[in-house]
Amino acid sequence: MSPKVRQKKVPIAEQKPEERIRNFNEVCLGYTMEEAIEEGMRCLQCKNAPCVAGCPVTIDIPGFIKALREGNIDESWKILSSATNLPAVCGRVCPQETQCEGVCTLGRGKDFEPVAIGKLERFVADWKAGSGVQSAPVVHRGEPKGKVAIVGSGPAGLTAAGDLAKMGYRVKIYEALHEPGGVLMYGIPEFRLPKAIVRREIENIKLLGVEVEVDTAVGRSITVEELRGEYDAIFIGTGAGTPRFIGIPGTTLNGVYSASEFLTRVNLMHAYRFPEYDTPIKKLKNVVVVGGGNVAMDAARSALRLGAEHVTVAYRRTQAEMPARVEEYHHAVEEGIEFCWLTNPVEYVGDERGWVKAVNCIRMELGEPDESGRRRPIPVPGSEFLLEADGAIEAIGQGSNKVLLDAFPELKLNKHGYIVADPETGATSVEGVFAGGDIVTGAATVILAMGAGKNAAKAIDEYISTKRLKAASR
Amino acid sequence: MHAILEKRLIAPNEYDMWVEAPKVASHARPGQFVVVRPTSKGERIPLTIADYDLKRGSIRFIFQAVGKTTHQMARFEVGDSLSDVLGPLGRPSEIKKWGTVMLVGGGVGIAALFPILRELKRVGNYTITVLGGRSSELVIMKDECRRYSDKLIITTDDGSEGIKGVVTEGMRVASEGRKIDQAWAIGPTIMMKFASLAAKEMGIPIWVSLNPIMVDGTGMCGGCRVEVGGEVRFACVDGPEFDGWAVNWDVLMRRLQQYKEEEKLSLEQYMAEVESVV
Ligand SMILES: Cc1cc2nc3c(=O)[nH]c(=O)nc-3n(C[C@H](O)[C@H](O)[C@H](O)COP(=O)(O)OP(=O)(O)OC[C@H]3O[C@@H](n4cnc5c(N)ncnc54)[C@H](O)[C@@H]3O)c2cc1C
Ligand SMILES: Cc1cc2nc3c(=O)[nH]c(=O)nc-3n(C[C@H](O)[C@H](O)[C@H](O)COP(=O)(O)OP(=O)(O)OC[C@H]3O[C@@H](n4cnc5c(N)ncnc54)[C@H](O)[C@@H]3O)c2cc1C
Ligand code: SF4
Ligand code: FES
Numbered sequence: 068m069s070p071k072v073r074q075k076k077v078p079i080a081e082q083k084p085e086e087r088i089r090n091f092n093e094v095c096l097g098y099t100m101e102e103a104i105e106e107g108m109r110c111l112q113c114k115n116a117p118c119v120a121g122c123p124v125t126i127d128i129p130g131f132i133k134a135l136r137e138g139n140i141d142e143s144w145k146i147l148s149s150a151t152n153l154p155a156v157c158g159r160v161c162p163q164e165t166q167c168e169g170v171c172t173l174g175r176g177k178d179f180e181p182v183a184i185g186k187l188e189r190f191v192a193d194w195k196a197g198s199g200v201q202s203a204p205v206v207h208r209g210e211p212k213g214k215v216a217i218v219g220s221g222p223a224g225l226t227a228a229g230d231l232a233k234m235g236y237r238v239k240i241y242e243a244l245h246e247p248g249g250v251l252m253y254g255i256p257e258f259r260l261p262k263a264i265v266r267r268e269i270e271n272i273k274l275l276g277v278e279v280e281v282d283t284a285v286g287r288s289i290t291v292e293e294l295r296g297e298y299d300a301i302f303i304g305t306g307a308g309t310p311r312f313i314g315i316p317g318t319t320l321n322g323v324y325s326a327s328e329f330l331t332r333v334n335l336m337h338a339y340r341f342p343e344y345d346t347p348i349k350k351l352k353n354v355v356v357v358g359g360g361n362v363a364m365d366a367a368r369s370a371l372r373l374g375a376e377h378v379t380v381a382y383r384r385t386q387a388e389m390p391a392r393v394e395e396y397h398h399a400v401e402e403g404i405e406f407c408w409l410t411n412p413v414e415y416v417g418d419e420r421g422w423v424k425a426v427n428c429i430r431m432e433l434g435e436p437d438e439s440g441r442r443r444p445i446p447v448p449g450s451e452f453l454l455e456a457d458g459a460i461e462a463i464g465q466g467s468n469k470v471l472l473d474a475f476p477e478l479k480l481n482k483h484g485y486i487v488a489d490p491e492t493g494a495t496s497v498e499g500v501f502a503g504g505d506i507v508t509g510a511a512t513v514i515l516a517m518g519a520g521k522n523a524a525k526a527i528d529e530y531i532s533t534k535r536l537k538a539a540s541r
Numbered sequence: 542m543h544a545i546l547e548k549r550l551i552a553p554n555e556y557d558m559w560v561e562a563p564k565v566a567s568h569a570r571p572g573q574f575v576v577v578r579p580t581s582k583g584e585r586i587p588l589t590i591a592d593y594d595l596k597r598g599s600i601r602f603i604f605q606a607v608g609k610t611t612h613q614m615a616r617f618e619v620g621d622s623l624s625d626v627l628g629p630l631g632r633p634s635e636i637k638k639w640g641t642v643m644l645v646g647g648g649v650g651i652a653a654l655f656p657i658l659r660e661l662k663r664v665g666n667y668t669i670t671v672l673g674g675r676s677s678e679l680v681i682m683k684d685e686c687r688r689y690s691d692k693l694i695i696t697t698d699d700g701s702e703g704i705k706g707v708v709t710e711g712m713r714v715a716s717e718g719r720k721i722d723q724a725w726a727i728g729p730t731i732m733m734k735f736a737s738l739a740a741k742e743m744g745i746p747i748w749v750s751l752n753p754i755m756v757d758g759t760g761m762c763g764g765c766r767v768e769v770g771g772e773v774r775f776a777c778v779d780g781p782e783f784d785g786w787a788v789n790w791d792v793l794m795r796r797l798q799q800y801k802e803e804e805k806l807s808l809e810q811y812m813a814e815v816e817s818v819v
Binding site: 243244245253281282283284287288289290308309310312314318319321322324325327328331332336337341342343344345346347349420421468469470473 | 564565568578582583584585609610624625626627628629630756757759760761762763764766767768773778789792795796798799800803804806807810
């Protein structure tokens with residue numbers, strides 16, 4: 068390896084922990100142009116580019132980094148946006164450490180860190196937006212090739228919509244909530260993914276000609292039959308938005324939240340700015356968050372920013388097994404969140420007013436690996452202990468959103484209640500209906516949902532084109 | 542944006558509104574509700590669809606001004622618009638020929654009861670309606686309900702109209718000499734609780750329409766959870782109607798108190814704001 072290559076990533080500016088725990092502003096402040104170019108210089112421009120293979124939407128990583136470090140940021144952005152419709156989002160929330168950066172050649176060197184691919188992606192996307200030069204969108208002119216309805220405006224739906232519009236389809240997204248974006252809007256907090264950035268990327272997709280109709284729950288505000296009558300194909304990206312509860316005694320106590328409710332109030336409804344915004348959220352002192360994924364980290368750090376004195380994350384396995392992004396875990400630790408490993412709640416204990424006052428927990432130990440390959444947590448008999456809490460937030464996972472599925476009984480579901488779809492094309496058991504994202508895989512990641520949207524867009528194009536060919540030859 | 546087409550004060554603090562919402566109007570069924578967000582900084586609140594007009598593409602709701610959001614909506618005038626209306630949500634009521642049905646309504650709950658009554662009558666049930674309120678002027682929609690009721694009983698706490706007493710008195714009178722196959726009760730939580738207890742005593746199955754605090758209304762937040770028959774259910778997608786015998790009323794009433802202090806602050810601040818403008 069060239070001795071000139073710096074071993075560590077160029078450090079990136081962040082809000083100091085003692086400041087950021089009092090605001091919802093973004094934690095990571097991003098690179099300057101000089102820093103980004105310096106970091107870009109670390110890329111070895113590998114011929115085999117393992118990073119590209121590690122990226123679910125196969126961004127030409129060495130390509131965009133090369134253009135960036137040559138100062139050709141416009142070109143760099145073009146390379147990025149030919150593969151992803153949401154680069155500023157991906158740069159912020161993708162689990163890079165297990166994807167592109169996880170396999171980066173540079174990171175294989177002893178004492179070397181991988182290239183900060185995510186941070187560079189984010190830099191290019193932000194620079195492009197800040198430069199004010201909106202490149203003219205590639206709007207398809209002439210007769211549309213067909214009409215496609217997209218159900219749900221999360222990353223899967225947005226990606227499928229953007230790609231289909233680029234191919235020349237007339238696309239309309241139907242979204243149940245009053246703002247498009249899915250989890251990007253209602254789940255992931257402002258301090259990690261500013262909503263202005265999500266809105267900006269959605270505006271870019273609209274510039275491609277995609278229409279977005281909010282406040283429309285497909286299956287209720289409009290039926291599946293109506294959609295099938297009006298469109299040549301349908302893509303379903305309704306996500307895994309139904310909160311699961313452990314189901315222990317005390318779940319209906321006041322102060323016990325699902326992470327979805329807590330985060331929706333805070334993000335989509337802006338409760339952190341109550342009473343300027345009308346939706347309230349409880350100001351809690353001692354909060355116990357149950358779970359170990361990104362959702363748990365987001366809930367814990369939001370509770371802290373809302374003024375909690377003590378926030379404890381109770382996770383039934385250990386740090387090694389926790390699915391949260393490493394960066395977010397580190398940020399949480401810096402911010403003073405406490406972690407209780409090998410701990411699971413067994414009951415919420417209420418006071419005389421019906422508010423939770425403590426969480427009764429049990430210690431766990433790890434046994435044999437289960438089907439997920441992770442060692443199964445087993446309760447240690449007699450090890451119960453109380454964690455004092457006036458608020459408890461469950462972040463133990465989500466199930467499929469049923470509003471559409473209940474109204475579409477022909478659609479085949481698997482035993483977990485998710486849509487059965489071809490992993491390559493997203494084709495479902497119903498002709499002309501495609502699906503992707505969390506509603507097929509169960510709760511996963513932004514980039515996997517985008518990958519599914521991308522593949523489905525290709526498959527939908529093929530499906531409609533062949534249908535038209537057949538009709539023409541008849 | 543959803544334009545307000547008509548607005549009327551129909552009882553002290555109770556408003557009757559027709560709002561443009563063509564998608565909702567063309568799919569609405571009795572028993573369903575919408576989630577309304579009046580302004581871009583507003584809260585999402587659920588309101589029952591009291592009626593719908595396919596031709597005009599509009600829906601009707603009747604609401605009581607209780608907190609900031611409903612007071613703010615009360616100040617909207619014809620021509621103003623609500624920012625968001627999502628629906629219809631929830632499972633429709635089970636409309637079929639039951640035989641004899643009893644419909645018990647209290648306060649603004651009467652608005653939710655009305656479309657159910659009308660449909661039950663349309664499919665050929667014998668309908669007995671019991672409407673209750675603190676006083677005569679608070680018993681809304683009497684004439685509309687009378688039109689679809691074979692028998693209409695009114696109860697008032699102060700005796701200013703009909704039977705002096707609460708709706709359960711009316712229920713007892715209604716069931717005299719007639720077997721009732723199915724009942725509905727919609728109104729304040731405490732009224733639904735006692736109506737359910739009374740119905741159980743009389744051996745009448747009863748549907749109630751629960752009104753927990755909601756956020757999205759699409760099964761996504763879990764905030765609307767209620768306990769029915771010992772199980773946790775989401776009122777927005779599993780309900781809002783549930784078997785009144787099986788509802789855990791104490792849990793529901795307690796959960797409705799969750800944001801009391803915040804709601805008070807919000808209303809006080811809003812009232813101070815509008816008063817300073819006037
Ligand atoms: C708090 C939180 C933090 C996360 N953090 C990360 C992270 O850091 N990195 C990462 O990669 N992933 C993260 N994830 C996971 C990631 O957000 C999801 O995997 C991804 O958003 C799934 O995308 P999707 O398009 O399938 O669905 P969603 O984003 O869930 O969007 C589905 C949309 O469909 C709408 N919808 C549902 N039913 C209907 C209907 N009937 N009609 C119309 N619209 C409907 C919903 O309202 C919603 O807007 C996080 C998830 C959560 C909840
Ligand atoms: C399915 C359903 C149908 C409803 N139909 C009607 C109707 O037809 N007419 C009508 O007047 N009211 C109806 N309600 C109640 C109505 O939603 C509340 O009165 C309204 O949300 C109060 O908002 P606010 O900001 O004015 O008052 P707030 O000050 O916020 O609250 C006052 C009280 O209203 C209740 N409440 C507050 N927020 C909500 C919420 N998001 N969801 C449910 N209840 C809440 C609480 O008990 C609270 O103590 C219905 C509720 C549900 C769940
Ligand atoms: S693997 Fe790492 S060093 Fe190689 S091209 Fe990709 S980012 Fe550059
Ligand atoms: S209101 Fe959110 S799940 Fe019912």
